[in-house]
Amino acid sequence: MRVILADDATLLREGLARLLAEEGHEVLAAVGDAPSLLAEVDRHRPDVAVVDVRMPPTHTDDGLRAALEIRRRFPEVGVLVLSQYVEKRYAVELLTGDSARVGYLLKDRVVQVDEFLDALQRLADGGVAFDPEVVRRLLSTGDRDPLEALTPRERDVLDQMAQGRTNAGIAAGLHISQSAVEKHANAIFDKLDLPRATGYSRRVLAVLHYLESEGGE
Amino acid sequence: MRRWLWGLVGVAFGACTALLELVYVLCAALVLLWPRSRALAFRGARALVELERRRLAHYFGSSHADQPDGARALQYLALRGLVGLLGGVLLLLLGYGAVGSVVEFRELWTSPHPLEGRSSGEKFWLTVYLAVFCAVMGYLALAGLIGVSSLDRALARRFLEPDRAERLQRRVEELSVTRADVVAAIREERRRIERDLHDGVQQRLVALGLLIGRARRAGDGERTAELLAQAHQESQEVLRDFRDVAWRVYPAALDAGGLHPALEALAERAGMRVELHYAVESRPEIEIEAVAYFVVSEAVTNAAKHADARIVSIRVQREGRWLVAEISDDGAGGAVADGAGLSGLARRVAALDGRFTVDSPVGGPTVITAELPCA
Numbered sequence: 064m065r066v067i068l069a070d071d072a073t074l075l076r077e078g079l080a081r082l083l084a085e086e087g088h089e090v091l092a093a094v095g096d097a098p099s100l101l102a103e104v105d106r107h108r109p110d111v112a113v114v115d116v117r118m119p120p121t122h123t124d125d126g127l128r129a130a131l132e133i134r135r136r137f138p139e140v141g142v143l144v145l146s147q148y149v150e151k152r153y154a155v156e157l158l159t160g161d162s163a164r165v166g167y168l169l170k171d172r173v174v175q176v177d178e179f180l181d182a183l184q185r186l187a188d189g190g191v192a193f194d195p196e197v198v199r200r201l202l203s204t205g206d207r208d209p210l211e212a213l214t215p216r217e218r219d220v221l222d223q224m225a226q227g228r229t230n231a232g233i234a235a236g237l238h239i240s241q242s243a244v245e246k247h248a249n250a251i252f253d254k255l256d257l258p259r260a261t262g263y264s265r266r267v268l269a270v271l272h273y274l275e276s277e278g279g280e
Numbered sequence: 281m282r283r284w285l286w287g288l289v290g291v292a293f294g295a296c297t298a299l300l301e302l303v304y305v306l307c308a309a310l311v312l313l314w315p316r317s318r319a320l321a322f323r324g325a326r327a328l329v330e331l332e333r334r335r336l337a338h339y340f341g342s343s344h345a346d347q348p349d350g351a352r353a354l355q356y357l358a359l360r361g362l363v364g365l366l367g368g369v370l371l372l373l374l375g376y377g378a379v380g381s382v383v384e385f386r387e388l389w390t391s392p393h394p395l396e397g398r399s400s401g402e403k404f405w406l407t408v409y410l411a412v413f414c415a416v417m418g419y420l421a422l423a424g425l426i427g428v429s430s431l432d433r434a435l436a437r438r439f440l441e442p443d444r445a446e447r448l449q450r451r452v453e454e455l456s457v458t459r460a461d462v463v464a465a466i467r468e469e470r471r472r473i474e475r476d477l478h479d480g481v482q483q484r485l486v487a488l489g490l491l492i493g494r495a496r497r498a499g500d501g502e503r504t505a506e507l508l509a510q511a512h513q514e515s516q517e518v519l520r521d522f523r524d525v526a527w528r529v530y531p532a533a534l535d536a537g538g539l540h541p542a543l544e545a546l547a548e549r550a551g552m553r554v555e556l557h558y559a560v561e562s563r564p565e566i567e568i569e570a571v572a573y574f575v576v577s578e579a580v581t582n583a584a585k586h587a588d589a590r591i592v593s594i595r596v597q598r599e600g601r602w603l604v605a606e607i608s609d610d611g612a613g614g615a616v617a618d619g620a621g622l623s624g625l626a627r628r629v630a631a632l633d634g635r636f637t638v639d640s641p642v643g644g645p646t647v648i649t650a651e652l653p654c655a
Binding site for chain 2: 071072074075077078079081082085086117122147170171173174175176177
């Protein structure tokens with residue numbers, strides 16, 4: 064796939080570029096600050112941009128703001144955000160709106176080369192990739208896995224959701240009515256304790272949680 | 281002797297200004313009846329106070345820094361005028377006595393008809409009597425003059441300096457500011473440490489992990505060996521970075537040996553030519569040492585990073601009660617005292633009641649001085 068890297072740490076940027084090249088991907092540009100990232104994305108329209116949150120000019124969350132802008136201006140470009148810490152706020156902002164092709168990983172996760180490459184691949188295929196840590200924080204569940212509270216039927220619905228199907232698609236697939244799917248969906252959201260009033264997609268969160276515990280597709 | 285004469289001149293001058301002041305106070309008292317002209321009257325009063333302040337500083341070497349408001353200035357001038365007038369009267373007495381006694385003596389010994397029919401024995405006793413009388417009167421007049429000059433200064437202290445409550449209040453205000461500043465400075469330092477850890481050490485660790493990850497994925501043994509060698513090299517870099525950060529957080533040498541070895545280590549690590557002149561006999565308190573160290577460290581970092589300096593010279597010495605650290609470099613200059621790094625230092629120094637100055641004209645050289653009070 065075609066990738067653009069943005070990280071102000073030269074060493075890490077080079078390391079990632081080498082890794083991706085070794086894996087047969089094409090690194091179109093590797094930049095160290097938010098404005099040049101936007102310029103390069105505009106120029107190349109890569110499949111995925113890998114973006115560090117903390118970058119010049121202000122060293123706060125310039126990278127994240129650039130990532131959100133990329134989502135807005137070039138929806139076809141996937142964005143994988145790397146962050147030093149889990150910042151719930153960042154994850155929420157990324158998940159708001161159209162939440163396909165976004166990813167949010169802890170920076171240290173890059174060290175798990177396989178997982179990192181896998182996340183990139185998932186984004187390129189139109190999916191999402193969120194750090195387990197991020198998901199855990201977003202769902203802020205207790206010790207017990209809320210998925211266990213789901214009925215078999217609800218699990219089926221969630222499984223279909225995770226495959227990216229719409230409610231209509233799920234209804235067709237499971238041979239139930241669309242309103243039943245909606246009812247199941249709401250039950251799922253309630254059991255997973257996903258607040259109704261939040262701005263980000265409860266559906267995505269539910270899917271994330273599911274993927275997390277199922278260990279992938 | 282010179283100081284005495286100088287003081288006499290001061291009192292004489294004070295007597296002249298006293299006349300002026302008393303006249304002014306009387307006029308001002310009339311003018312004050314019209315509220316509109318009040319400000320003008322007060323302004324004149326303040327100008328006269330300024331004149332007094334200069335006279336006191338010039339002839340008596342006492343400085344009084346406060347600026348009283350208009351009404352208080354007039355009060356001061358009225359009282360001060362009376363004291364000055366007293367001084368003038370005493371001076372006149374002294375002068376009159378001196379001239380009078382000289383005339384008396386001359387009459388006694390040189391006139392052709394001195395006190396008809398006195399014997400020379402009587403003349404002698406008269407002379408002794410007169411001399412004793414003059415000495416006593418002269419002494420009294422001089423004592424009076426000393427009294428006037430100290431009264432003068434007492435008045436100035438009373439009116440031209442903040443009283444105790446006010447001084448305390450100012451001190452409290454000052455302390456609140458420096459305390460808030462110290463908290464801010466510490467927060468700033470912590471932020472810097474966090475950034476050092478993340479942008480330095482952590483990035484290197486992630487890069488190291490990446491190298492090892494790539495080595496594990498590499499198919500052939502040769503490539504793996506090469507990547508591992510790189511990773512090994514990288515791990516040493518991480519360690520060096522880590523040591524540097526730890527040192528920046530707190531130089532352990534400060535605790536062990538004090539300021540001198542800490543500064544020596546700093547000079548060695550600076551990566552440029554640093555000349556250290558350290559001339560302090562006994563170790564200052566640890567708080568003083570720590571602040572002095574951070575001032576020097578920051579100044580050297582700035583010289584290297586922003587000023588492109590080739591040589592930095594560090595002088596640390598005691599001047600009386602003060603520990604003075606002076607850092608000068610031959611760099612480009614143009615450092616601003618309220619920039620991020622330097623203002624933090626200024627706060628740290630202020631918190632110890634020290635003085636901090638930055639002299640950095642564009643084009644250099646830059647001289648940063650911190651003076652810290654030592655017990």
